[in-house]
């Protein structure tokens with residue numbers, strides 16, 4: 001009986017009419033991405049640059065108009081040394097990067113997978129890392145001469161350090177729960193490394209790889225501006241002597257394209273290889 | 283009557299005077315225990331009582347832990363952990379096949395997934411599974427190796443109540459079909475009573491109570507007969523229920 005009285009006294013909704021509408025909460029996330037949104041900023045900058053040049057508000061000697069830069073680029077490409085310079089620069093970066101990548105991976109595997117390797121390698125690399133690589137330039141010139149070898153060696157060092165550090169950290173930071181699982185499943189040492197350790201270290205490797213790619217361009221630019229007799233940096237250095245700001249801008253533009261393209265390629269590979277990661281946040 | 287009595291003569295696991303200690307603190311204090319082949323045993327105990335320590339010793343996973351005693355366990359042992367421990371970079375089927383080789387491995391993996399109700403999810407990534415599905419995949423991974431001994435350390439502890447009930451009947455069905463010896467570690471008295479034919483209570487480093495539950499399956503939590511077992515187990519765990 002008491003139950004009945006309770007229900008009647010505690011009558012539900014007040015008789016004031018309709019129930020209040022559910023109000024959607026204010027959205028705090030920025031919302032959906034605009035298509036090609038990342039191009040908007042750069043395009044705006046170029047538009048402003050073009051407008052200012054057309055209006056004669058920029059000193060053409062300091063900042064030439066965008067079309068002047070394009071014209072110079074076309075001219076240098078067809079009549080000048082630009083193709084050869086680009087090729088030389090690309091080769092330096094590619095050789096240095098390839099050697100750095102190989103060294104970084106090899107050393108990281110050797111030191112991440114064996115205690116003896118770690119004892120020999122890790123401390124040495126940490127020491128190497130403490131010395132800013134560009135500070136090694138004078139010594140390397142003494143040892144290797146001002147040729148291509150020394151440039152490639154410096155780029156390789158700039159590249160291998162971040163790749164080694166990130167890959168080694170990922171290899172040795174393997175989740176102990178996965179180690180236990182591999183033991184339970186009776187994996188051989190080799191199968192454990194191949195199926196558990198290396199796939200688990202790939203995200204860390206890619207962090208290092210992207211730093212390495214950036215580093216190879218940085219090393220290239222610095223080396224080519226210090227002392228070179230060919231290559232993009234040399235072209236720009238010459239242009240500085242003759243006050244050709246348009247040529248310098250062409251060089252910068254090409255450096256930018258290098259950086260952008262290589263980073264996109266690495267991102268693309270990373271997305272492919274680590275496709276399983278995209279499912280985690282869901 | 284306990285099922286398959288004839289199987290229960292040959293011990294699958296034998297512990298004799300097993301001790302384990304951490305930093306001089308004794309966790310297992312001379313445990314003597316036989317687990318007959320094909321028996322479904324549950325191991326109860328408070329948090330920190332040493333259940334995982336015991337299970338890891340039987341699994342051979344306690345590298346570097348101080349201890350003495352004799353330990354015999356079968357060749358083929360599988361372990362199910364509280365987390366499903368699927369490798370996120372391998373698809374579900376490849377996770378089930380981890381460490382398995384042989385021509386028919388893929389077929390067996392598929393069959394095991396079908397058995398736990400994950401047919402069609404072979405190519406899913408672990409990150410796409412719900413907690414219950416992931417744990418079922420982990421069960422498939424341990425069963426595909428046809429273990430003689432299945433060790434499970436609170437395998438359902440991270441699941442919601444509804445999923446847990448489903449997993450209970452799944453585990454019992456799988457056990458009936460494959461007949462491994464099972465040692466199920468849990469802190470849930472009801473889970474132990476519903477699933478196991480024998481319940482051990484670990485107290486102060488020893489087996490404080492060894493209770494055979496002689497009651498037909500499937501069991502429900504609410505059966506009054508089981509209430510008696512429940513009270514005995516709770517008493518052994520030092521928990522008194524207030525019925526007032």
Ligand SMILES: Nc1ncnc2c1ncn2[C@@H]1O[C@H](COP(=O)(O)OP(=O)(O)O)[C@@H](O)[C@H]1O
Pocket residue numbers: 304305309327328329330331332333334335336
């Ligand atoms: N690797 C370890 N190092 C130090 N102490 C540990 C370690 N593993 C377990 N212990 C201790 O041993 C006791 C039993 O732990 P455990 O077997 O995990 O308990 P349970 O699984 O019953 O909750 C706890 O007091 C715990 O702190």
Ligand SMILES: [Mg+2]
Pocket residue numbers: 333334335435
């Ligand atoms: Mg535990």
